[in-house]
Every structure is written in C-alpha cells, then in structure tokens.
Amino acid sequence: MLVYFGYPEAHEDDAERAVRSGLQLVAEVAKLKTHPPLQTRVGIATGLVVVGDLVGSGDAQERGIVGETPNLAARLQGLAEPDMVVIADTTRRLLGNLFELQNLGRQMLKGIPDTVQVWAALRPAAVAGRFEAFHDGEVSPFVGREEESELLLRRWSKAKTGEGQAVLLSGEAGLGKSRLTAMLLQQIRDEPHARVRCFCSPQRTDSALYPTIGQMERAAGFKHDDTAGEKLDKLDVLLARTATSPHDRALLAELLSLPNDGRYPTLASDPQQRRKKT
Template identity: 40%
Template sequence: MNDAMQCDQCGFENPPGMHFCGKCAAALKRVCPTCQFANPTDFRFCGQCGMVLDSIPVDEPTPTPGKSTAQTTTHPVTKHHRQQAERRQLTVLFCDMVGSSALSERIDPEDLRDIMRGYRSACSDVVSHFDGHVAQYLGDGILVYFGYPHAHEDDARRATQAALDIVRRVSELRYPLLSGEEIPLSVRVGVHTGLVVVGEIGDGDKRTLALGETPNIAARLQELSTPNSVVVSSATHHLISDDFDFEDLGGHQLKGFSQPLNLYRVTGEHSTRQRLLANRCLHHEPLVGRDQETALLMERLEQACKGVGQVVLLGGEAGLGKTRMVQMVLDRLANQPCFIMECGSSPYYQNSFLYPIIDLLQRTLGLTDITDNVERQAHLQQSVETLGLDAAEVTPALAELLGIHI
C-alpha cells in the first residue's frame, strides 16, 4: 500500500507524515487518523467522520538513518521524561466566535488582529478566574479544560459559570473602526463532562491534550448553540441542575456519534437566595441543644421589630446547625410586614469584597438573567427612574459597580 502524500500543486509524492511539499513547499492535505480521509489544510473537522483535526497530535518527522539532522534542535525524549498519562473526569468547554470569516472580509487584517487579541484576552481572563485551563487556541475557537491540571469538586459548575461570563464579557466588547462603525462580537459555547485520558503528545514540542470523545462532543454542542448562548449535555446538566436555569432542547443526533444526546440551553444562574434555599435541605425535626442560641436570636429579633437595629454574628463549624437557626428566624418572619434581603459569598469571587452587594443589586434590579450590555443599561435606567432616584447621579455609579458600560 502506497502511503505517499501527493502534492496537489506540483504532483510530487512526499513521504508519509509530511505537512508541506518537499519540492514546492505547498501545504499538503490533512489526513484524518480515524477514517484516513484527506481534508483541505484549513479544515478543523474531518469532512468524512467529523473528528476534530486540531486536537489530533502532529507527528514529528522521523530522521532517516544516515542523514544529517543538524538543522533540528529537538532531542529524543526517553520514557523517563514523559508525563504519565492520567484517566480522569473532565468538563470541557469549547468556545467559538461567531462570524469571524465574514468579519475578516470587511475589515483590515490589523483591525482583525486587535479584535482577536481582545476576544482571547477576555476569554482567558474568565477562564483563569474560575481556575480553568486553556488547552488550545484553534483560530477563533478556544478549547478549555476544567478538572485538569487542578481538579475541583464543582468543575462542571465552574465551567458553566465561566461560559456564561464569557458570553457576557465578549458581548460587551466594541471595536470602533475608522469608518465610525462599531464591531459587536458574539460567541457560541458548548460544555460537556466525561472521561478522558490526559497526557503529553509528541516527542518534540510536546502538548498536553485530553483524548477521548469528550472534547469532540463539546465542539459539536458549540455548533448547535445559537449566538451568545451556552449549550450543555445531559451529563453536565445532571451535575449542575440545582445551580442554573435551563431550556430543554430534547434529543439530538451529533455527527460522528452513534447515540443521540439530550441537550440543554443554559438560560441563567440561580440567584444566591435560590442557591441558599436549595442547599439547605432542611428537616422539620425540632432543633435540639440550641435553646440558649435560639432564645438570644428571638430576643434580638423582637428588638429589631421594635425599631432597634440589631447585628448578629452566627459562627461555628459546618454541621452545627447555623443554617437551621437562620431558617427558624425566617420562618418566624414569614407573616410579618418586613422586607428580607439575603446575601451570600462565593468561592469564585474571593478577591471581590463587594460581590455580595453586587449580587444583591443584580437580583433586586432584575439583571441576573440579562447578558446583553445594551439591555442591561436600559433595564438599569428604567429601574432607577421607577424608584424615583436621580438618574444622572445614581445610574453611572450603579453601572460602574455592576460592570455595565454606558
């Protein structure tokens, strides 16, 4: 069987594994290792079976015995230098910018470079914030791992929250051109959780990649999402169903996969209050052994109801009944004419001491599920006017705090 790769430009037959013609330097076709289909050089997915070509390791050319290798500085890598491959569960996020090809026809290449830099920087900042790992930049696509190299118990939630934040951050980007036109950007994001094998690929410029169907499924989900939306698989949905709101998209047959998958569009994050209620999982049995603390709380509550402001710091290790006691106070206030506000911290915002207040304002003003910057600005303006506040003074201050560009 002849595995030689024939150049379409000059007809020269190149040895297997070559990426450029040795006679005319033209780019050779990319052969899919799964089905052996010859794809054009700019294909990111195999046109025959749908395999992600960009995630396939590039084989280093093997030196011919007796030939000089003075032009290469790559040294052989022994097995002792290889990183041990790991089998683990990973949540993979695949993000792709919408309309980049059409955009490249409309603007100057230097403007396109600036746009791509801003787009990648925004995505990278969000991924770093949630301790994810950018595995590859694939043109205008970005492949991200959550669970490698650092694993967390909530990697699926981190990935989904990062996806929503990427949509918001990218939609806020605006690039003015010399013509006066502003270029808005939008993205599509897919998220899937599954088993992979993570290890180094190649003997020269080694890359650490996750191999398996999980990255390919994430890429397929991205293709099925609409601009500025996030689509997750049923595997990811099962892990985060209590943390986000979803639209059930039903079963879909993904190209290259035999079994259909149930897909979900993420429509928003649960508010802090909803998460607190979901995480309480309270029992209705009497609270035992907390009579003194309960009496103190009830006393402070009665004073507050009389108009004497109170502050209570309730501390203790996990499992001692703090949440149960707070719920007891809330139950006592259920039929009282009062306004209850709940704030909660988040491990994802440890460096933002104002996050509880920001989250409270987002919920109070109804901005939690709105991602478009223009819509957020209009909704904020309307809320300020409805409350009878001085819009000229209050709106800019709140907009800066809430990350709304005006």
C-alpha cells in the same frame, strides 16, 4: 481550544464555573473589533476521563486524556450556533436553577451511539442564592440541628428587644448552613422584620462590593432584558422609600454600571473621591 474543569484540582462547583466561563468567553469575544466579526461556539460535557502523560512540546504541551466526555463536548461544540454555549444533560443536572436554559431536545451526534439530551445556556438566572437554585421545591425535614436552631431563635428574641445580635455559621460545604438559615426564615416568616441578603461568589473575588451590588439588583427587581432607563426607574422606586440623597443615588447608579441620563447630579471626576464616597 480544550479546557478542563475538575483537573488538576476539583471544586464542588466546576460545572457552574465551566458554564460561566463559556458565557463570559462569548461576551468578551463579541466585544473584539475584528473584520469579519469573530464568532464563538462552546460545548460543555461532564463525565469521567483518564488523564495520561504529557504530550507535545512547548506552548502546545498538554495532558493526554481518554474518555467519551471530551468527544461529547466537541460534538456539542459542533452542534452550537454562533455565540452559543451548548451543554450536555449530565452538566445540566449539576447546575440546579443557576442558569436560564433552552431545551434543544434529543440530538443524534456523530460517534455517540444513543441520542443525547442537549441544552443551551443563555444567561445566569436571577436567583437569590445557591440554596434556592438547588432547592426550588419542598426541602426534606431538618434533623439533628435542634441546638443550633434554638440558639438562632434566642438571638432573634434578643434582637427584637433592641439588643443587636450577630451570628456566624461556619463549616464544610454541605453541612447544612444554608438549610439552617432557611429554617430560621421559615420560623419567623409571620413576624415583622426586614431582610437583607448578600451573597459572595468565588467568581467575583475581584469585586469587594459584589454582594451589595447583587442584593440591590434583586431588591430593585432588575431583569436581564431591562433597558438602562428601565433599570434606573426601578432603582428610583427602590430608593424613594429611603432618605438617599440625589448625589448618593448617582453613586449607586454608577456602582450598578448604569449611565447617568441627567436625572442625577454629575459626580466628581476624581476616581479617588468617588471611591471614597462609595
């Protein structure tokens, strides 16, 4: 099966979408109850292609494409171990630190004249946000946003006096919205404050509470290899600093897809009641 990301409509995060789709495909196929068990191999490459006319007919109809990228993706798929997502270095450079990757070294692939640097995508990384994922070191000096910066600092000064403030930053991608908020956090780093950061995701439009779920997972310090019991322990430590009732703790555990191991009260069986309470 061949899937295109970036055609017929391009997105700034097509490489991320491709890797997330590959990982999700591996996870979903593994859940299928088949005998023998199905295995999935995914190869992802990024580059230029020429899209031609429609070929084939019926359900098999598709656009003809010409270029090295589809061939490279097919070779990477052949290189992949069962249930593995293998990506080219051209794709990796577009991902920042959004994923945990395994370096597979340089590989000689059939039909490719030079060796190719290859990576295996293991899982999404536990990064706070996209800005941090693409700026893990020092960022360049901020130029030309003095007015906006002063506005944020004035709002911060009012908030410190007890007068609640809200600021909305909007603009096209790449204009520096995240950079501006990062600069504000840097400017007030030595002042007492509590920070709650929530992030939406175009891949999670079906989950209205995804920003809250992600923030709680980061606040509790969940790791991908934690057991359900270890995650519940971390959640308890986090909530021990608050006045959260045992019943509300059970709701939060359910929101984080954690099983109730008996430490919390049993929730009402009516989904509507649980949804309303949540």
